[in-house]
Amino acid sequence: MTDGVIPLLDLRQRARLPRVPPLSQDTPLQALPLIADARGRPLRDLRISVTDRCNFRCSYCMPKEVFDKHYRFLPHGELLSFEEITRLAAIFARLGVRKLRLTGGEPLLRKNIEDLIAMLAQLRTPEGEPLELTLTTNGSLLARKAQALKQAGLRRVTVSLDAMDDRVFRAMNDVDFPVAEVLDGIAAAQAAGLHPVKVNMVVKRGTNEQEILPMARHFRGSGAILRFIEFMDVGMSNGWRMDDVLPSAEVLQRLREEFELRPLTPSVHGETAERWAYADGQGEIGLISSVTQAFCGDCNRARLSTEGMLYTCLFADQGHDLRALLRGHPGAGLAPCGDAQIGQALADLWGLREDRYSELRSAHSAPQRRIEMHYIGG
Ligand code: SAM
Ligand code: SF4
Ligand code: SF4
Numbered sequence: 001m002t003d004g005v006i007p008l009l010d011l012r013q014r015a016r017l018p019r020v021p022p023l024s025q026d027t028p029l030q031a032l033p034l035i036a037d038a039r040g041r042p043l044r045d046l047r048i049s050v051t052d053r054c055n056f057r058c059s060y061c062m063p064k065e066v067f068d069k070h071y072r073f074l075p076h077g078e079l080l081s082f083e084e085i086t087r088l089a090a091i092f093a094r095l096g097v098r099k100l101r102l103t104g105g106e107p108l109l110r111k112n113i114e115d116l117i118a119m120l121a122q123l124r125t126p127e128g129e130p131l132e133l134t135l136t137t138n139g140s141l142l143a144r145k146a147q148a149l150k151q152a153g154l155r156r157v158t159v160s161l162d163a164m165d166d167r168v169f170r171a172m173n174d175v176d177f178p179v180a181e182v183l184d185g186i187a188a189a190q191a192a193g194l195h196p197v198k199v200n201m202v203v204k205r206g207t208n209e210q211e212i213l214p215m216a217r218h219f220r221g222s223g224a225i226l227r228f229i230e231f232m233d234v235g236m237s238n239g240w241r242m243d244d245v246l247p248s249a250e251v252l253q254r255l256r257e258e259f260e261l262r263p264l265t266p267s268v269h270g271e272t273a274e275r276w277a278y279a280d281g282q283g284e285i286g287l288i289s290s291v292t293q294a295f296c297g298d299c300n301r302a303r304l305s306t307e308g309m310l311y312t313c314l315f316a317d318q319g320h321d322l323r324a325l326l327r328g329h330p331g332a333g334l335a336p337c338g339d340a341q342i343g344q345a346l347a348d349l350w351g352l353r354e355d356r357y358s359e360l361r362s363a364h365s366a367p368q369r370r371i372e373m374h375y376i377g378g
Contacts, residue, residue: 015320016318016319018321018345019345020341020345021348027340029091037312039353045099045302046101047303048100048101049103049105049376050102050103050104050306051104051107052073052074055138055175055177057175058162061234062374063239066237078306079306080307085304086119086123089123091343092302098125099132101135101158102134103135103136107135108137114145114149115152117135118152121152122153130153132155135158136160137157137159139160140185142159142182142184150192156195156197157189158200159182159199159200161179161183162208163211166178168207197223201215201229203251205231205244206244220282225285226285227273230247233315272290273288274286274293291358294358294359297356299313304322304376305375307323308323310346312349315358322342325342325345
């Protein structure tokens, strides 16, 4: 393990036990009033990490030197089961969540992930609507699985791809994985009807900035929406430096030298991407400026880690132990909680939320310990 890297399990032990409200275990879960946090932000989007493992070693996320054969990934018994994930998602839907995104690690590595999707696809909002169900993947297993994912009820998929140039991409994923197989995965997702496929490109200055235009040329007119993401200072192990960030404004400038682009209005409130359309109708691109243009003011996202810790910010250093509510925590004298107890505990937690790390980053008031991206997902 590299010096200075805080092992994942250390951070996990820092999880807090949420306060359990004085309700009986049998109290039925009613539709709870829609909640807002301390800054008036509703809870709409839940990202669920279904595994902390990955078959890639992207240097900006799981660098090989840290995530090597000595690294302690979570043992299977620590993971939330599909039933536990579905139960929590149902409670979150009562609190206002309308969108579920499965992520990881690499979510398609979780065995029988289609079964979880089928279970989540059954959930309904208090108004009786299905939740929007999506998944973010590195695409390596997508060609094989796209059809089954669609059949299980997945609505859309986001595929990460950082370069068109095979040499650059193989070096970035650091496991020598070829571009062509990710492109096959994207094609399979499109053929299966997982529309629109979004493609995420993390742009790192000096590493893949020369790929911006080739990526735009490739996906223009393809039906897929390419999004450029600023390299973020998530976790403690990716050696992040501001010098490695290529600001979205510069990405846009480079694109506009070749293409005519027009700004689009956000399609939903709290959307992370700034959207631009090709003037000739050949589709759109997105810019996700998590470093240079903080979007905390609209942030309606919560994240559930692989073993059931809730994080109210991507940059939080401490989670809230929902697994202890589900399974009970004899050490803390806590019996397994009922749905209403968990719902009220979540409502109380969200009500206290004040996170706005990206806004504060420039003020140097960032927490010194941050959770890893592969553990709570993107
Ligand atoms: N393994 C899947 C994948 O790569 O799509 C899902 C999990 S991955 C953590 C989710 C997203 O986070 C990916 O699009 C990835 O590119 C992005 N990501 C990871 N580390 C990042 C970083 N340091 N800065 C910006 N984006 C990052
Ligand atoms: Fe794996 Fe995704 Fe992280 Fe790359 S970004 S190492 S594919 S989890
Ligand atoms: Fe949301 Fe935290 Fe990111 Fe701000 S820094 S947008 S609060 S996840």
